[in-house]
Amino acid sequence: MAEKLISGAIVSDIVQTEDSDLARELYNQGRYGALQDKTVQLSFLEAYHLVQKNKLKVTDKTGKKVSETSFLRRAQRKEKQFWIKYCVFKDLRERGYIVKTALKFGADFRVYDRGVKPGEDHAKWIVFPVYETDVMTWYEFSAKNRVAHSTKKRLLLAVVDQEGDVSYWETRWIRP
Numbered sequence: 001m002a003e004k005l006i007s008g009a010i011v012s013d014i015v016q017t018e019d020s021d022l023a024r025e026l027y028n029q030g031r032y033g034a035l036q037d038k039t040v041q042l043s044f045l046e047a048y049h050l051v052q053k054n055k056l057k058v059t060d061k062t063g064k065k066v067s068e069t070s071f072l073r074r075a076q077r078k079e080k081q082f083w084i085k086y087c088v089f090k091d092l093r094e095r096g097y098i099v100k101t102a103l104k105f106g107a108d109f110r111v112y113d114r115g116v117k118p119g120e121d122h123a124k125w126i127v128f129p130v131y132e133t134d135v136m137t138w139y140e141f142s143a144k145n146r147v148a149h150s151t152k153k154r155l156l157l158a159v160v161d162q163e164g165d166v167s168y169w170e171t172r173w174i175r176p
Contacts, residue, residue, distance in 0.1 A: 102127070
């Protein structure tokens with residue numbers, strides 16, 4: 001028997017799931033999205049990941065199914081760095097980490113250690129995805145470090161190569 005897909009509709013910059021136990025279980029088990037009344041609101045990154053894992057079916061505002069390719073194109077139009085961020089998001093999720101946005105911290109993601117759910121403890125890292133050919137000045141690097149330090153988190157630079165593979169570089173302030 002085929003696994004039942006959760007339905008979600010594109011609403012502006014998010015995908016809002018149906019009101020179902022399956023959608024809420026997705027949130028409770030994996031902390032995908034945010035609970036909003038009886039539905040789950042997913043970022044485009046989370047939604048695309050769930051589409052790829054064959055757990056979510058996305059529709060447009062008219063109720064028409066949106067193909068995986070069409071959804072990816074739409075996400076890339078809304079977010080220039082979508083593919084780079086998605087490679088990092090997917091890699092971290094597949095390694096067992098919970099990944100949430102970190103816009104209020106001035107970063108792309110905050111990442112919780114394995115087994116830790118948001119609300120139970122604080123995120124361990126803030127993550128900045130970068131493409132392998134991107135250039136960063138020492139001032140930009142220092143600013144990212146200051147953000148991590150001021151939020152009591154470690155900085156992870158997630159470097160994505162041409163094949164979509166991710167290498168991580170962790171930095172933190174130390175006192176000699």
